[in-house]
Structures are given as structure tokens and as C-alpha cells.
Amino acid sequence: MIRPVPHVGALAAYALADLGGPQTISLAQNESAFPASPTAIAAGQAAMADMPLYPDPEWPDLRLAIAEVHGLDQSNIFCGAGSMELIGCLIRAYAGQGDRVLGTDYGYAFVASAAVQVQADYVKAREVDLTVSVDDVLSAVTPKTRIVFLCNPGNPTGTVIPNAEIVRLRTSLPKNVLLVVDQAYAEFSDAEHDPAEIFAMIQRGDTVITRTFSKAYGLAGARVGWAYAPPGIGAELRKLLNPNNVSIPSQAAAAAAMRDQTHMREVVAKTAHIREAFIEDCRALGLTVPQSHTNFVLLRFSSIDQAQRADAALRAENLLMRGMGGYGLGDCLRATICAPGVMNRARDVLEGVLT
Numbered sequence: 001m002i003r004p005v006p007h008v009g010a011l012a013a014y015a016l017a018d019l020g021g022p023q024t025i026s027l028a029q030n031e032s033a034f035p036a037s038p039t040a041i042a043a044g045q046a047a048m049a050d051m052p053l054y055p056d057p058e059w060p061d062l063r064l065a066i067a068e069v070h071g072l073d074q075s076n077i078f079c080g081a082g083s084m085e086l087i088g089c090l091i092r093a094y095a096g097q098g099d100r101v102l103g104t105d106y107g108y109a110f111v112a113s114a115a116v117q118v119q120a121d122y123v124k125a126r127e128v129d130l131t132v133s134v135d136d137v138l139s140a141v142t143p144k145t146r147i148v149f150l151c152n153p154g155n156p157t158g159t160v161i162p163n164a165e166i167v168r169l170r171t172s173l174p175k176n177v178l179l180v181v182d183q184a185y186a187e188f189s190d191a192e193h194d195p196a197e198i199f200a201m202i203q204r205g206d207t208v209i210t211r212t213f214s215k216a217y218g219l220a221g222a223r224v225g226w227a228y229a230p231p232g233i234g235a236e237l238r239k240l241l242n243p244n245n246v247s248i249p250s251q252a253a254a255a256a257a258m259r260d261q262t263h264m265r266e267v268v269a270k271t272a273h274i275r276e277a278f279i280e281d282c283r284a285l286g287l288t289v290p291q292s293h294t295n296f297v298l299l300r301f302s303s304i305d306q307a308q309r310a311d312a313a314l315r316a317e318n319l320l321m322r323g324m325g326g327y328g329l330g331d332c333l334r335a336t337i338c339a340p341g342v343m344n345r346a347r348d349v350l351e352g353v354l355t
């Protein structure tokens with residue numbers, strides 16, 4: 001019999017999202033409600049002509065686009081097949097058997113599975129009111145802690161902590177602990193939280209920032225994420241990335257999407273508008289909804305049973321939200337912001353369940 005190494009054999013299969021059937025409208029994966037910039041789609045299509053070649057392993061034009069828009073040093077930008085690839089490689093580079101990777105109660109589930117793959121222990125610090133608590137993160141640090149993951153804005157909560165709190169976390173952490181700030185949804189909160197303050201943290205040499213094209217840029221299917229990392233950490237990360245990780249059309253589409261900030265900002269504004277209306281509707285129905293700074297909302301029902309009844313009623317109408325039992329939030333469903341017509345249908349179903 002062919003046997004895997006024991007720690008892989010003992011792993012549960014990665015919990016893939018339930019995607020429903022062909023009629024299903026997914027509000028489950030936080031994909032953008034709007035298409036990518038037309039210039040991004042055109043650039044991706046044009047780049048398909050170059051597909052006999054391998055993609056450039058240095059992502060030169062994509063790095064340049066990111067560096068220009070955010071005012072960053074391109075040599076410190078590292079691109080991945082989604083930020084998931086970057087997160088997985090950071091964990092492989094900086095944690096091993098018996099080490100601790102510290103997240104928070106409602107941190108990104110992928111981090112936990114990536115930690116287990118390297119036989120590290122994944123530990124969660126308490127969140128308070130569905131929001132990261134820097135003091136609780138700090139008190140969960142032990143001598144075995146090698147990496148702290150902070151998702152800001154948070155998924156699945158949608159809540160945000162101020163930049164000053166992230167800086168306080170960093171300056172209070174031991175210098176030998178890597179801090180990774182996952183900013184997958186930051187484009188939705190950049191207007192209120194100056195991104196330059198967070199990017200500047202890499203100058204310390206102990207902090208990495210990750211972002212993605214999967215959410216506000218509408219390119220989840222292209223698989224492009226990026227990290228802003230100090231040179232020493234970037235060199236280790238580079239060793240572990242697949243050398244040709246981002247396909248030619250994906251590099252071209254992402255670079256053009258980055259250069260079309262007008263389109264991205266419109267998407268963010270339209271998404272926020274739909275989100276605020278949906279939050280208001282849901283609160284009027286008696287649901288508890290934390291203020292979201294993302295393209296999704298967390299709906300808290302009065303009981304697990306009520307959340308399950310809502311989930312079943314939504315599914316009967318081919319609407320699929322994401323159950324939160326895996327996060328210990330069985331009384332919640334997470335809803336991605338979709339077109340207004342979809343959100344209105346969801347509200348009507350919820351109204352039927354709640355009244």
C-alpha cells in the first residue's frame with residue numbers, strides 16, 4: 001500500500017466551499033459583484049497570444065504597476081498565484097514542527113491548514129465583539145510563537161482595527177516573531193485607513209503585508225496576489241514560490257487592473273452602497289450585523305437553529321451564503337455583496353424566515 005507521510009495522512013481534506021448547483025447564485029466566496037476593468041480584460045485577452053512562452057518569473061510589469069500606484073519599492077513586491085500561495089510559502093519558510101502560528105478567533109481558515117502542513121501548531125487569540133484585540137494577541141504569544149497573522153479588515157467579520165493598533169501590535173511583539181498583515185479587503189477601507197502607514201512597516205524587517213486582486217479588482221479567477229516584504233524575508237519567500245507562478249494573461253490583466261484605479265474605486269463605492277442598504281434591511285429584520293469594511297457582511301441570527309433555517313430557505317431560492325460553523329459562529333451566515341437584485345431577493349427570503 002502507498003502511504004502518505006503520517007502528518008499528511010492525518011490531515012482532514014481542505015474544506016472546500018460548497019458551491020451549490022448550476023442554478024445557484026453564490027454569495028459564499030466574496031468574489032466581486034462587478035467585472036474587472038475592461039482594460040484588464042482586454043490586456044489579459046491580448047496576452048493570450050504569448051502563451052507558448054513561460055511567464056516572466058519576475059513579474060516586471062505587474063510589479064511596476066503596483067509600485068507606481070502605491071508608491072512602493074518594486075524590488076520588495078512578490079507576486080503569487082493568489083495571496084494563498086504567498087501565505088503558504090511564508091509559513092513554510094518561518095514555521096516548522098512544534099512552532100506556533102498565532103491567528104485570531106475568526107482569522108482566515110487557510111492559515112490554519114497551511115500551518116498544519118508544516119506540523120506547526122495553529123493557535124487563536126480571542127477576538128472581542130468580533131474584532132481583533134491587540135492585547136489578546138499579545139498575551140497569546142509564547143516563546144514558541146514564530147508567526148502572527150492579522151487579517152485587517154477581518155474575514156469573516158468585516159471589522160477593522162486602526163493602523164495605530166497594528167503598529168502597536170508590531171512594536172510590542174518580540175523582534176523574532178514575523179507579523180503578516182493580510183489585507184485582502186483593504187481596498188474597501190483604504191480611504192479611511194492610510195495604506196502607506198502599513199506598507200511603511202516593512203522597513204522594520206520583521207513584517208510582511210499581503211494583498212490580492214481577487215476581491216476589489218474582480219480577478220479571483222486569475223489567481224494573483226502580492227506581498228510587500230523586507231528584502232531578507234522576500235529572498236526566503238522567493239525560494240519557495242513556484243518560479244512561474246502567475247500566468248501570462250493573469251500578469252497582464254492584473255497590471256492593467258492596478259493601473260485602472262478609477263474602475264476599482266467605482267467598484268468599491270458601488271459595493272459599499274449596496275452593502276449599506278443591505279445592512280440596514282437586515283438590522284431592520286432584527287439581525288445583528290457588525291459594521292463591514294469589506295465586500296461581505298456577517299449576519300448574526302438569534303440562534304444556530306434560526307441561522308440554519310435561513311440557510312435552508314435561501315438555498316431553496318438558489319441563494320447560497322457561507323455557513324460559519326467552522327469558525328464557531330454557527331449562529332451566523334456570511335453574505336457576499338452581489339448585485340442589488342440578488343441582495344433584495346436575499347432580504348425577502350430572510351424576511352420570510354424572521355417574521
Ligand SMILES: *Cc1c(COP(=O)(O)O)cnc(C)c1O
Nearest residue numbers: 082083084108155184212214225
Ligand atoms: C479572499 C481572501 C484572500 C485572498 O486569497 P487569494 O488567494 O489572493 O485569492 C486572502 N485572505 C483572506 C482573508 C481572504 O478572504
